[in-house]
Amino acid sequence: MAAGTVSFRYFILGLLAQKEMSGYDIKRFVESLGWLIGAPSFGSLYPALHTLLEDNLVEVTAHTCQDKPPRKTYRLTQPGKRALDEWINQPVNASAPLKDFVMRLILANNFAPHGLMAHLAQRREQVVAHQATLEQVLSASDEDADLRQHLALDYGLALAAAEVVWLDSALHRLSELSKELLPAEVV
Amino acid sequence: MAAGTVSFRYFILGLLAQKEMSGYDIKRFVESLGWLIGAPSFGSLYPALHTLLEDNLVEVTAHTCQDKPPRKTYRLTQPGKRALDEWINQPVNASAPLKDFVMRLILANNFAPHGLMAHLAQRREQVVAHQATLEQVLSASDEDADLRQHLALDYGLALAAAEVVWLDSALHRLSELSKELLPAEVV
DNA sequence: TCACTCATGTAATTGGTTACATGATTAG
DNA sequence: CTAATCATGTAACCAATTACATGAGTGA
Numbered sequence: 503m504a505a506g507t508v509s510f511r512y513f514i515l516g517l518l519a520q521k522e523m524s525g526y527d528i529k530r531f532v533e534s535l536g537w538l539i540g541a542p543s544f545g546s547l548y549p550a551l552h553t554l555l556e557d558n559l560v561e562v563t564a565h566t567c568q569d570k571p572p573r574k575t576y577r578l579t580q581p582g583k584r585a586l587d588e589w590i591n592q593p594v595n596a597s598a599p600l601k602d603f604v605m606r607l608i609l610a611n612n613f614a615p616h617g618l619m620a621h622l623a624q625r626r627e628q629v630v631a632h633q634a635t636l637e638q639v640l641s642a643s644d645e646d647a648d649l650r651q652h653l654a655l656d657y658g659l660a661l662a663a664a665e666v667v668w669l670d671s672a673l674h675r676l677s678e679l680s681k682e683l684l685p686a687e688v689v
Numbered sequence: 690m691a692a693g694t695v696s697f698r699y700f701i702l703g704l705l706a707q708k709e710m711s712g713y714d715i716k717r718f719v720e721s722l723g724w725l726i727g728a729p730s731f732g733s734l735y736p737a738l739h740t741l742l743e744d745n746l747v748e749v750t751a752h753t754c755q756d757k758p759p760r761k762t763y764r765l766t767q768p769g770k771r772a773l774d775e776w777i778n779q780p781v782n783a784s785a786p787l788k789d790f791v792m793r794l795i796l797a798n799n800f801a802p803h804g805l806m807a808h809l810a811q812r813r814e815q816v817v818a819h820q821a822t823l824e825q826v827l828s829a830s831d832e833d834a835d836l837r838q839h840l841a842l843d844y845g846l847a848l849a850a851a852e853v854v855w856l857d858s859a860l861h862r863l864s865e866l867s868k869e870l871l872p873a874e875v876v
Numbered sequence: 877t878c879a880c881t882c883a884t885g886t887a888a889t890t891g892g893t894t895a896c897a898t899g900a901t902t903a904g
Numbered sequence: 905c906t907a908a909t910c911a912t913g914t915a916a917c918c919a920a921t922t923a924c925a926t927g928a929g930t931g932a
Contacts, residue, residue, distance in 0.1 A: 509919075509920095510919085510920085524883080524884090525883080525884070525885095526882065526883055526884080534822055534826050535822075535823060535826055535841060535842060535845065537819040537822070537823075537845065538787065538845060538848070540786050542920075542921095543920070543921055543922075544883095544884075544885075545885090545886080545887090545920070545921060545922070545923085546919070546920045546921070548884065548885055548886090549885090549886085549920095550919095552885095569928095569929070570882090570928085570929075571881090571882050571883050571884090571927080571928045571929060572883075572884085572927090572928075573882080573883060573884085574883090574884080599727050600725065600787075604841060604844065604845075607840050607841040607844055608841040610837040610838070610840045610841065611837050611838060613837075618837065632724040635721055635722075635724070636722060636724075639721050639722055648866070649862055649863065649866055650797040650798050650800075650805065650863075651797070651798065653794050653797045653859065654722060654791060654794040654795040654797065655722060656855075656859070657791065657794055657855060657859070658722065658724065658725060658791075660851060660852075660854075660855040661725070661848065661851060661852065661855070663851075664847060664848060664850075664851030664852075665847075665848065665851075667847075668843075668844060668847040668848070672840065672843070672844070675836055676836065676837075679835070679836055696891075696892095697891085697892090711911075711912090712911080712912070712913095713910065713911055713912080729892075729893095730892070730893055730894075731911095731912075731913075732892075732893060732894070732895085732913090732914080732915090733891070733892050733893075735912065735913055735914090736892095736913090736914085739913090756900095756901075757900085757901075757910090758899080758900045758901060758909090758910050758911050758912090759899090759900075759911070759912085760910080760911060760912085761911090761912080
């Protein structure tokens with residue numbers, strides 16, 4: 503295992519599966535679409551790349567062309583591809599935080615066909631369960647409590663509801679997509 | 690500073706401001722409404738309480754009545770109250786994660802009157818900015834890319850939109866509330 | 877020449893988890 | 905009498921941040 507990261511380790515691997523990138527590229531990319539997951543700092547990103555390299559999951563090319571600052575781009579090796587596949591199609595811990603869900607969502611392309619839908623369906627179950635918990639807490643709380651007391655509950659419920667709506671629509675669209683791709687496969 | 694936590698440190702302090710609780714109580718409470726922030730483990734919770742105690746921000750009572758397992762309940766001291774006020778009315782870092790926002794939302798009661806609305810307004814700005822970034826990335830990406838490539842973007846946009854709607858409604862309700870409470874204060 | 881972005885890295889520290897250890901009380 | 909829940913704690917470990925250090929290229 504050596505030193506380094508774990509959560510981001512496979513996420514980075516997944517990003518490199520889509521295209522070859524440098525550490526700096528990864529940072530910029532994650533910053534742009536990662537407001538829900540938070541971009542890793544260089545202090546964790548570079549060491550993570552080094553350990554992936556040590557483990558032979560990625561390989562590197564140094565670009566030292568002049569009139570550009572030198573950079574190193576990383577890409578997956580065959581063992582890296584296998585490690586990623588194994589990781590991504592593995593069921594996630596039921597109480598995984600939002601962050602983990604979104605990280606996998608960003609790697610959507612790397613899922614096996616059924617895997618992605620399973621991931622969304624599992625998330626849906628989780629969110630619905632949380633919704634139920636929040637509603638229960640809300641109904642158990644003081645009737646005369648002021649708005650401020652319920653704010654967080656209300657917020658949680660609003661986000662959960664929005665997420666369920668989105669998940670349903672995404673699941674629907676994905677199933678349409680798979681019907682299109684496998685028209686003869688209908689049971 | 691000693692060992693212990695930091696993010697959760699003040700959050701715990703805020704919970705104790707609402708009512709006296711034991712470590713176990715805190716865990717249960719946070720688990721029930723904290724799906725967006727994640728409950729701290731006992732391994733961080735108890736040490737955090739110990740350091741709050743050392744710093745004289747909380748005080749403790751041991752309840753060793755028989756036919757109940759012994760427990761310790763914590764409550765704020767005056768210095769604790771001051772530390773909390775100082776912390777909560779302090780502006781948060783602009784790129785703070787969702788978790789930080791929600792933690793403060795749970796502590797809504799502890800805000801100075803204007804502080805809470807400022808907090809929501811600041812969050813709104815942040816979310817709108819993220820929305821703009823995501824839309825930009827979306828429009829810059831391949832037109833022929835399949836649904837899977839846009840899933841995370843789409844998810845982010847859906848959540849952001851829902852959050853803005855909620856924030857607007859909450860801000861509106863809070864301003865109604867403050868009008869009610871200070872009817873003569875209108876400029 | 878000064879500041880800014882691009883680009884890579886390391887060391888110290890921190891915030892937090894996991895696993896472990898203990899014990900009382902309650903329900904089957 | 906055994907399992908589950910209530911209840912508190914410690915030690916080892918880990919992931920990740922912050923701060924630091926370096927250097928090339930670009931534009932004012």
